[in-house]
Amino acid sequence: MAYPVEPNNTFIAWFIFYCSAVYMCIVGAVVKLIKGC
Amino acid sequence: MTTAGWLIFTFVVTLAFYLFFGSWLGRYTKSLEDYYVAGRKMPALVIAATFMASWTSAAGLSGVAGCGWNWGLSGALWFYGSYFGVAIILIWVALPMRRGMFLTATDFFEERFGGSSRLRTVAVITMVFGMAAYYVGQIVAMGRIMELIVNIPYAYVVWSIVGILAIYIFFSGMMGVAITDVVMFATILLVAVAFPVMFYKYGGWNGLFHTLPQIKPGIWRLSGTGGSLGPNLHYWIGAALAYLALTTTSPHLLSRAFTAKDERSLIHGLTWGFIALAIVLPLWFTAVVFVNMDVSSLGGVIKKVDHVVPYMMNNILPVWLSCIILAGIAAAGISTANVIITVLSQAVVRDIWQKLWHKGGKDIPDEKVFKYTRIWVLILSAVLGFIATVIPARSAFIIAWGAAVFAMTYLPVVMIGLYWDRVTEKAAFWGMVTGLILFLGLSTAALDKAVAQALYLSPTLWATLYSFVFIFVASYLTKKSPEEVAAWEKMKAQMFPKEKVYGTVKDYWSLGVGATVFTIFLVWFVGRMIIS
Numbered sequence: 001m002a003y004p005v006e007p008n009n010t011f012i013a014w015f016i017f018y019c020s021a022v023y024m025c026i027v028g029a030v031v032k033l034i035k036g037c
Numbered sequence: 038m039t040t041a042g043w044l045i046f047t048f049v050v051t052l053a054f055y056l057f058f059g060s061w062l063g064r065y066t067k068s069l070e071d072y073y074v075a076g077r078k079m080p081a082l083v084i085a086a087t088f089m090a091s092w093t094s095a096a097g098l099s100g101v102a103g104c105g106w107n108w109g110l111s112g113a114l115w116f117y118g119s120y121f122g123v124a125i126i127l128i129w130v131a132l133p134m135r136r137g138m139f140l141t142a143t144d145f146f147e148e149r150f151g152g153s154s155r156l157r158t159v160a161v162i163t164m165v166f167g168m169a170a171y172y173v174g175q176i177v178a179m180g181r182i183m184e185l186i187v188n189i190p191y192a193y194v195v196w197s198i199v200g201i202l203a204i205y206i207f208f209s210g211m212m213g214v215a216i217t218d219v220v221m222f223a224t225i226l227l228v229a230v231a232f233p234v235m236f237y238k239y240g241g242w243n244g245l246f247h248t249l250p251q252i253k254p255g256i257w258r259l260s261g262t263g264g265s266l267g268p269n270l271h272y273w274i275g276a277a278l279a280y281l282a283l284t285t286t287s288p289h290l291l292s293r294a295f296t297a298k299d300e301r302s303l304i305h306g307l308t309w310g311f312i313a314l315a316i317v318l319p320l321w322f323t324a325v326v327f328v329n330m331d332v333s334s335l336g337g338v339i340k341k342v343d344h345v346v347p348y349m350m351n352n353i354l355p356v357w358l359s360c361i362i363l364a365g366i367a368a369a370g371i372s373t374a375n376v377i378i379t380v381l382s383q384a385v386v387r388d389i390w391q392k393l394w395h396k397g398g399k400d401i402p403d404e405k406v407f408k409y410t411r412i413w414v415l416i417l418s419a420v421l422g423f424i425a426t427v428i429p430a431r432s433a434f435i436i437a438w439g440a441a442v443f444a445m446t447y448l449p450v451v452m453i454g455l456y457w458d459r460v461t462e463k464a465a466f467w468g469m470v471t472g473l474i475l476f477l478g479l480s481t482a483a484l485d486k487a488v489a490q491a492l493y494l495s496p497t498l499w500a501t502l503y504s505f506v507f508i509f510v511a512s513y514l515t516k517k518s519p520e521e522v523a524a525w526e527k528m529k530a531q532m533f534p535k536e537k538v539y540g541t542v543k544d545y546w547s548l549g550v551g552a553t554v555f556t557i558f559l560v561w562f563v564g565r566m567i568i569s
Contacts, residue, residue, distance in 0.1 A: 010259035011111060012563050015319075019559055021120035022315045026552045028128035029308045033544050036537025037132050037300055 040356050044187045047360040051367050052201050055217055059205025059375075062213040069403040072210035072410060073140045073383055075296040079215050084306025086222035087215045087376070088293045089314050092119070092284065093225055095370030096178035096436060102325040103342030107335065108261035109253075113322040119277075120315070122284025127307045130285060131294040133455055133532035135303060139295060141380065142288035142447075143388050149454050149528060150462035151520030154393060156450075159469050161388045163446045164288050165381065169421060170439030171289075172377040176425040177435060179370040185347040186363060192426050199425070202375050203418035207411050214375045215296055221368035222310070228365040229317040231324035231349075234358055239330040242565050249326070252333050256326065257566070275495025279437065282444035282501070286451045288384075289376045300538045305547065312551050316558045325349060378421075382413040438480070445472035445500040449508050455532070457512075462521055464511035472504035 038046070066072050079087070105113025139145055143164060147157040176195055183194040205213055240248055246257065255262040284290060297303040328349050332339050339348050346366070350359040386409045391398035428435070446469045453460050479496035483489040492499065 011109075011257050012566060014111060014259045015114075015563060016559070018114055018120060019315065019555070021124050022312055022555050023552070024121065024124040025127055025308050025311050026548055026555075028124055029304045030540070030545060030548050032128065032132070032304060033301070033538075033540025033548075036539050037304070 040351060040359065041188055043356050043360055044350070044363050045189065047363050048183065048187050048189070048367065051364050052197060054220075055371060056201045056205055058220070059201075059213040059217050060208045062216050063205075063208030066209045066212045069407045070140075071212050072407055073295075073387075074292070075211040075215045077296060078298050079296045079302070079306075080298050081302040081305035081309065083215050083219055084293065084297050084302055085310030085313070087218040087296070087372075088290060088307060089310035090218040090222040090225060090368065090372035091289060091293065091376045092123075092373075093314065093318075093369045094175055094178070094373045094436070095182055095366050096175070098225070098228065098321065098366050098369045099182045099346045100178065100343050102322050103345035105322040106325050106328050106345045107342050109256040109258065110319065110322055110326060111259055112261045113325075114319070119280035119284035122281040123307060123311045125281070125285045126290070126294075127304065127311075130291070130451065130455065131297075131303055131307065132300055134291060135294045135297055135300065136532050136534070137528065138531075141383050141387055142286075142291045143384065145454070146450065146465075147392070148524060150465060151518060151522075151524035153462045153466065153521075154396070156462060156466050156469070157388060158393060159466065159473075160446070160450075161384050161393070163442055163469070163473060164384055167287075167439045167442040168289060168377050168381050168384075169417075170435050170442075172374055172381065172421050172439075173425050173428060174436030174439055175370055175374045175377070176422065177428060179367070179374075180425065181343065182347070182366060182370075185344060186350060186366075195425050196422060198371065198374070199418050199422035202371065202378055203415050206375060206379055207414050210410070211292075211296060211376075211379055214379050217375065218372050221372040224361075224364050224368040225372075226313060226317050227361050229320040229324075231354065231358060231362060232320040234354060235324040235327040238353075239327050242568075244330065245323070245327070246566055249329055253329050256329065275497045276437065278495075278501060279441040279444050279497045282448040283440040286447035287440075287443045288380045288447075289373075291451075292376070292380055301540070301544060305544070308548060308551060312555050316555065319562065328353065378414060378418055381417050382410050385413045385417065386410040441480075441497045442473065442476065444497050445469075445476050445504040448501065449504045453505075453508055458525065458529075459517075460508060460512045461515045461517045463515040464508045467511060468504050468508035471507065472500050475503055476500035 068076070070076050075083075101113050134142075134145065137145060137148070139148075143157050143160040146160040147153055150156050176199060179198055180191045180195040183189060184191045187194075205217070209216075236245070239245075249256050253262055294303060297306065325345060328345055331353060332348065335341070339345055346362070350362055354362070386406055390409065391401055391406055395401060449472070450465045450469060454465065476496055476499075479492065479499055483492055483496050
C-alpha cells in the first residue's frame, strides 16, 4: 500500500514548540527555587 | 439500561454528588477567609486541581475537540494559547500576588496605586462583565452539550447546574470550590482513557498516521485540513492571546494563588497540574480525531463540530467509557463555573458594597460581609441562570468576549504594575478605560466583514497592544502622587521580600521527575509520528 506523503514535519515542530510551555514552567519553577522565590 | 439511560443516570449522580459533598464541606467554612480564599491553607495537590480544573472548560473538552476532528490536532490545540499563560503566571505573577495577602483580585488595583478607588471601580466593572459573560458562556455551552449527549431539555440542564452550584457554594464558598475541584480534576484526567480504546479499535499508529491522512488529507499538517488555519492565522493568534491573558491575570484563576498554603505548594501545584493536563489533552483530542475513521465529513450524521463528541459517545465508545467522559465534561464545566460565581459574588459584596459604597468599610464586621456574599451567590446565580436560558448568541462568542476583556485591562496593569516602578495611577486608569472602549468599539465594528478585513489583526490584539503602549507613554508624561509612592514601597517590600524561600533536594527531585515524565510522553508521541 502506498502511503500518501504528509508534510507532517511542520506539525512536529509546532507541537514541540507548543509543549515547550511545559518546559518553560518546569525550568521556571526550578530557577525560582534555586535563586530563592 | 440503554446508553441514553446510563448517561442520564451518570449525569444525575454526578450532580447529586457535587451538591451533597460541596454542601457538606460548608462545615469547614467558618470565617470570611475560609469563604473567600479557602483559609489560605491549600496544599500543592489542591492547587494543581483547582487551577487546572477551573482552566479547562466543558466547551474546551467538547467543542474544541470537535475542531480537532475537523481541522486536525493543531486546530484543537490553537485554542489552548493559554499554555504559555500557565508558565507566565507561575514565574511572574502568582507568588507576589499570594504574598500581597489580598482577599479579591481587585484589591491589587486599589492598593498598588495608593488607594485608588477609581482604579478598583474600573477593575470591578471589567471583571463583573467579563466574568458574567464567561459564566453565561460556560452554562450555555454545558446546556447545549448535555442536551445533545443526554437528551434532557436545555433549560432543565441549565437550571439544574446553576441551582446545584448556587446551593453548595452558598454553604462552602471558596473552600468548597477548591476541594470539589480535586474530584473534578481527577474526573477530567480520566477522559484520556478514550485514547487507548480508540487507538486499538482503529489500527494504532498505522491508523493514526497513515490511514487517517488518506481519509482526511492534511489532518497532520500545521495548517490543518485544506489549510483553513492559514488565512485566519491572526484570528487564532488573537484568540490565543485572549486566553493567555485570561490564564495569567483573570480573577477566577489569579484568586487560586491566594488559597495556597505556602509558596512551594503554589509552585508545585501549578507545575504538576500543568504537566498532567498537557499530557491528557493531546491524548483526548487525538482520540476524537480518530472519529474520522467512522465519519469524516460534516453534514451527515455529524452536522456541526459540536456534535462530534456526542456522536462518539453514543455510537463508538463502550457505555462505561461514555459515562466517564460525560462525567469529565460535566466536571470541566462545573469547575469553571463554580469559581466564577464565587468571585463574582465577592466582587459585588466586598468590592462594590464594602470598598466602594462604604468607602473602605472598615467598620463593617466580617460576619456581615460573609452573610451578604452568601446571599449574592444565590441572587447572581438566579440572574445569570435566567440570562443563560434566554440568550440567543453562540456560546463560543460569549466566552471569547468574556475572556478577551482581561487582555487589555488586567494583563497590562498587573504585569506593568508588578515589574515597573515608574507606572502611574493616571496611566493605569486611563489605559484600562480607553483600552476597554477601544476593544468594545473595534469588536462591534468588526462584526462587519469589511471592517474586520481592514483591521487585519483581531480587535483583542489591537486593543492590548494599544493598552501597553498607552500605559508606558502616559507614565512618562504624568507624575506619581506621594501616596502612590508610599503604597508601592510598602507593597513591594511585602511582595518581593529579602528573606527568600529556597527549594530542597526533594523539590528538585520531584520537578525532575515531572520533566522526565513529560519528555517520555513527548518522545513517545512525536517519535512515533516521525517513524511512521
